[in-house]
Amino acid sequence: MFENLFKSPNADRIPKGQRLTNGFPIMTYGDTPNIQRQDWQLRVWGLATEKTFTWDDLMAMPQTEFTADFHCVTTWSKLDVKWQGIKVTDFLKYIEIEPQALHLMEHCYGGYTTNIAMEDFVREENFFAHTLFGKPLPVDNGGPVRLVVPHLYAWKSAKWLNGLEFLNKMQLGFWERNGYHHRGEPFAEERYSAF
Template identity: 65%
Template sequence: MKFFQKPSQEESGRVPPGQHLAKGFPVLTYGETPQISIEEWEFRVWGLAKPTVFKWSDFLELPQHEFTADFHCVTRWSKLDVKWTGVKVTDFMSLLEVDPKAAHIMEHCYGGYTTNIDLKDFLREENFFAIQLFGEPLSREHGGPMRLVVPHLYAWKSAKWINGLEFLAQEESGFWERNGYHRRGEPWAEERYSY
């Protein structure tokens, strides 16, 4: 059985160059999958923002929304119409006090993963913190209990197991950016690698 297929003519306008459609939802992870209980889970904000720590219950008190978004991995697969439930980034940001000098964010995750994102890319209305996938609690393999989803960039920017945002004045490189990936990762421009 083939795991990937070419997009149909109707789908082709939604699939960036060089991508194939995945029949399932592949799981790609560098390193071990963190095991974090809801009771222990914390989300920290620091850097050029008022230091704050959020618990799982704090996120659940925010408005929950359903999102349908296409998902593009730098390893050349895409999945269309992925259905998520979560919290809008813009709703979460309304809780923070961020210094006007902040222009970039480093996403931090359980397990030590990091990835950078420009503040303008982060603040887009379609971005969200996902806590459910296709109506089920987000599995550990897919980044549960919570991951960021940034649909307009390659999926390494949609950090699994996210547990913190560090606000920065200048751009710094995260894990994959230090290891040859593009600093931004826009699928339609095929911003896969830094060379």
């Protein structure tokens, strides 16, 4: 009877094993790339018509504001994070992908990679973020541009994004080759490799 009196109103938004944070912890492996907006590029290749986008190209696309929860595999969660950027579904109107593309590899400045299935990538709530809480996305948080995939752990929301390689089968990225789960769904606690 009294259990609901002590339950957080946001309890259903916090996956098992996660704790809320007020800040925005910085989690980085290796050196932090510092890419100026005017030098930033996003290359598309693989099972897609090869194309390179500049910062100006990205800013010419439809801009959207997003509010999304953010869950890190290191057990912290931040609710109602406010971003601005370009919906993945809007971005896809600017490229041509072959039907056999079932997966993609996210490539980043600094050499980091992570994989994602097309069905997880092509969702209305996913976006390329360039603004965080009304300010340009800080380099420590992945600026100038990162992908944000709110329904997966944050390592799938690759920081310093500079490439999308479309593939016909799953290939493992950096963290997946080093023991992390190939998908990373927080509410299923897909933290570590199932292989």
